[in-house]
Each structure stands twice: as C-alpha cells, then as structure tokens.
Ligand SMILES: Nc1ncnc2c1ncn2[C@@H]1O[C@H](COP(=O)(O)OP(=O)(O)O)[C@@H](O)[C@H]1O
C-alpha cells in the first residue's frame with residue numbers, strides 16, 4: 310500500500326481531466342486536461358435545435374493524452390506502481406454501438422454522422438420522445454417512473470435512443486445496443502469485444518435507464534413496445550446485472566496497456582456519472598446536498614436506506630440504491646444551465662468583438678478580444694456584488710436550457726423582468742446569477758417538503774471555486790452556510806477513490822474518502838439582511854415562474870397556436 314497510485318479520469322462537457330494520486334493519502338502527483346478539439350470547433354452540434362453531439366475520437370484521444378501526460382509528469386517509479394484507473398463521465402450521454410461494442414461513428418460509413426456519436430447530456434432533441442414515455446407510463450399499473458422522480462427527461466437514455474432510431478434509418482439498421490459513455494470507457498479500457506458483455510453501472514442504469522431492483526431490471530419489453538415498436542427487443546441486449554462503482558470492471562487490456570505504458574495488472578473500475586463520483590471526491594455526508602456547480606449543476610444527496618425507506622421524492626433525477634455510496638440511497642437533482650447561463654450572457658456581450666471586429670491580420674486585436682472575454686464574468690461579478698438587492702430590481706428566470714429539477718421540463722425557457730432604460734449589463738448579470746441561486750433553492754425546498762431534510766450544503770466544481778460572489782449569494786438565498794471543497798478536481802479525485810476501492814486498497818469507498826479526501830477551504834455564511842430581501846424576491850421568482858409555466862402549457866397559449 311505504501312507505493313500505490315491510482316488514476317481518476319473525469320469526462321466533463323468541454324474537456325477530459327485525469328489525475329494521478331497517491332492512494333494512501335490522496336496527494337495529487339499529476340494532473341492533465343484535454344479540450345475536445347472537434348467539440349471546440351462546434352462540429353456535429355446545432356445549438357438552435359439543442360443538438361449537442363460528441364465524437365468518440367474526442368474521448369479516446371483525450372483519454373490517451375491525459376493519462377500519458379500524468380505518467381510523464383510522475384516519472385517511471387510512480388508509473389510502475391499505478392494500481393487502478395476509474396472513470397466518470399457526464400450523463401445521460403449514450404451512443405449507438407455495433408455487436409462488437411464499437412460506436413458507429415468509429416466505422417467509416419458513419420464517421421461524420423452526428424446520430425452515430427455520443428448524444429451529450431444537454432442535447433434536448435428528444436423532448437417529444439420523453440413526453441411519449443411519460444404518457445405511456447401512465448397506462449401501466451406499475452409506475453416505472455417512480456424511482457426517477459415521476460417524470461422521464463429528454464436528457465435521458467431511452468428518449469434519446471428513440472429519437473435517433475426515428476431520425477436515422479441507417480443507425481436503426483446498424484445499432485446493436487445503446488451505451489452510456491461511463492459504461493463504454495471501462496469496456497474500451499478492458500478490451501471488450503462483445504457488446505453483450507458491457508458492464509452497466511447501477512448509477513447510469515438506475516438514474517437514466519429505468520433500471521431498478523424492484524423491477525428485476527428494466528421495465529418489460531411490452532412497456533417499450535407501447536412507447537414505440539422501434540424499441541422492441543432493446544432490453545434483450547442489455548444485461549439486467551448492474552454494478553456499483555467500487556467494483557472492478559476488469560483489467561487493462563494489452564492494447565491499452567501498451568498504448569499507455571502500463572501493465573495489464575492495472576484494475577479498471579466500473580464507471581459512474583461525474584456528479585456521483587464528484588460527491589465522493591467532495592466528501593459527501595448523509596443529508597448534505599453536494600452541489601457540483603459547473604456548466605450545469607448536479608445536486609447529490611445520500612441517506613442510509615433504512616432511514617428513507619418508502620420515501621419517493623417526486624420531480625428529481627432519480628433515487629438509486631448504491632449510485633453514490635454502496636449501501637446508501639443516492640438521490641440526484643440538478644439545474645440544466647448554471648455556469649452555462651453566465652457563459653451565454655458573456656457570449657452575448659462578446660457579440661461585437663466576435664462579429665464586427667476584423668482581427669484578420671492583427672493578432673494583437675485577437676489577443677485583446679480574448680483577454681476581454683476572460684474578464685467579463687469576473688468583472689461583472691465584482692460590480693454586481695456591490696449592488697444591494699431590493700424588491701423592485703430586475704430579476705430573471707434561469708430556465709435557459711429548460712428545467713432539470715424539480716419537475717423536469719426541457720421546453721421551458723428563461724426570461725428577464727422589470728427592465729427599464731437604466732438597466733445595464735451588471736444588473737442583468739446580477740439578476741441572472743440570482744435566478745440560478747433561486748433555481749438551486751427550489752431543489753432544496755423539494756427535498757425538505759418530501760421528507761428528506763437537507764442539513765447542509767457542499768459546493769464544488771468550477772463555479773464553486775471561481776465565484777465567491779455567487780457562493781455568497783447562494784448562502785444568502787438558501788439561508789444556510791455552504792462549505793467549499795478544497796479540491797480543484799473533485800470528480801476526478803472521486804474517480805481515484807473508487808479506483809483505489811476497486812483495486813482492493815480500501816474495503817469500502819468511505820475509507821478511501823476519509824483517507825484520500827482533501828477537506829474544505831472556504832465556508833460562506835448567510836448575511837441576515839440579504840436573507841430577508843431574497844426571501845421576498847424568491848417569492849416573486851416562484852410566482853413569475855408559475856405564470857410562465859402555466860402560459861406555456863395552457864391550451865389557449867397564443868405561441869402554441871402560432872407554432
Ligand atoms: N468567475 C466565474 N464566475 C462564475 N462562473 C464562472 C466563472 N468562470 C467560469 N465560470 C463558469 O464555469 C463553467 C465551467 O465550469 P467547470 O466546472 O470548469 O466545467 P464543467 O461543468 O464542464 O465540468 C462555465 O459554464 C463558466 O461559465
């Protein structure tokens with residue numbers, strides 16, 4: 310155990326990060342990041358219809374690059390003592406594979422076809438299909454949606470599969486099965502050649518694919534046929550066995566061992582989603598809401614099974630035994646756009662620089678534009694922090710990418726209110742940031758209302774670490790302290806903790822968590838004056854949100870008639 314090192318790999322929305330850590334104390338020896346090049350160019354995506362696809366080569370190249378880079382930084386002695394690798398990814402981010410488990414986009418006939426690529430979590434092209442799953446579920450005596458909050462989302466596995474099957478006959482004719490990114494990478498690293506043998510993690514299966522032990526696996530084929538006969542037989546090619554992430558998926562295969570310069574004795578762990586492993590990296594405790602705040606948020610809560618027996622929390626993204634910590638119920642909620650909302654606003658402000666300024670023969674102008682881009686969010690934050698909130702101020706609704714929880718509805722849209730000719734960029738940014746905090750409070754309220762008390766908040770991820778303004782506002786809005794985890798890479802560190810457990814260095818992931826965890830380095834406490842005013846503004850947010858939702862879904866909605 311003295312000389313044991315492990316690697317955690319974290320696939321985020323824009324990049325993949327690997328960390329190599331000492332399995333004894335969690336000390337970070339090396340880390341490496343790789344931005345997906347095809348994704349960066351916007352290839353295969355169409356934001357205007359919410360289509361976001363990622364090429365498997367972006368993932369494979371990033372895996373090789375970041376692990377090799379970590380090994381190079383660490384030196385031979387440490388590399389020779391790497392015992393295990395575990396991976397987390399975004400989700401639901403599934404792909405169509407053939408009988409050998411090869412994503413169709415890796416075959417020459419499909420290499421430029423977005424439907425043959427991974428359908429990223431934030432792709433909302435299957436709103437219609439999700440709705441059909443929700444309508445069909447109502448016709449069955451067993452409620453197959455009871456463990457996913459009662460509403461199936463367009464961000465998830467089956468809705469995405471049905472959408473692709475309908476859209477693309479060539480894919481429908483060549484697909485053998487449909488696989489989550491977090492289940493496919495361990496299959497790749499262990500040299501899998503038969504798609505029937507892909508090991509599905511309980512995290513992906515339970516939160517996104519309707520798997521539950523009480524159904525003995527997935528809903529029956531008749532359920533899927535009732536949604537659409539195109540789904541007939543798909544569960545035949547997906548094993549009903551699922552695994553917690555502390556288990557081993559297999560060993561590093563010869564091909565990847567050679568590619569990386571590691572031995573085939575290296576253990577590969579079962580994969581899980583970023584937020585779930587991130588919660589472990591961030592040292593989650595029962596009834597603490599562990600908020601991974603980046604592009605979106607994923608809010609995880611764990612509770613001992615016996616204490617929440619019989620509770621079904623509606624409108625969240627699932628409750629699954631062992632999805633975070635084996636032996637505990639893992640509950641997931643989240644917001645579809647968090648940092649992405651700020652990024653949208655930044656891009657809006659960048660419009661003239663990106664579209665009117667000709668930087669062709671002038672690299673200095675290009676540099677200037679880049680520098681300004683970097684400064685927009687931090688500068689807006691500094692100025693927004695100085696504004697005392699009051700009841701009349703501009704305010705916003707944060708559903709820019711739909712609403713993930715509570716009560717998934719990806720058709721909802723964002724809004725700004727109470728603007729006048731004096732409204733400036735800082736005030737709009739403040740309102741947007743506040744709306745994302747109000748969206749976060751809705752999640753806490755839902756858990757509390759439904760018998761799962763939220764006793765504390767843990768913040769991690771890019772926004773938690775980079776944005777003191779937003780974290781203070783979060784504490785004020787929630788009227789609760791929020792402690793920020795020290796680690797820059799909680800998801801990758803969490804994956805490393807699971808790797809150490811899968812390799813048998815620890816018998817339980819809780820042991821890995823306390824030995825390898827880096828602790829907390831900041832805590833934000835509510836400011837009582839602001840708490841009071843945010844309570845009133847939250848009421849306004851709730852009322853306006855309800856109004857928008859009612860209008861959008863009502864039959865006499867003029868917009869529905871025009872559409
Ligand atoms: N200073 C900042 N304040 C608030 N948000 C920020 C700041 N800098 C970056 N962000 C947001 O952080 C998000 C990226 O978070 P990160 O955790 O790094 O990525 P990911 O969600 O892909 O894992 C982006 O959406 C970006 O808008």
Ligand SMILES: O=C(CO)[C@@H](O)[C@@H](O)COP(=O)(O)O
Nearest residue numbers: 321322399400582603604605
């Ligand atoms: O939804 C999940 C997990 O269930 C996340 O993978 C998804 O929100 C993406 O997270 P990031 O914002 O990239 O950290």
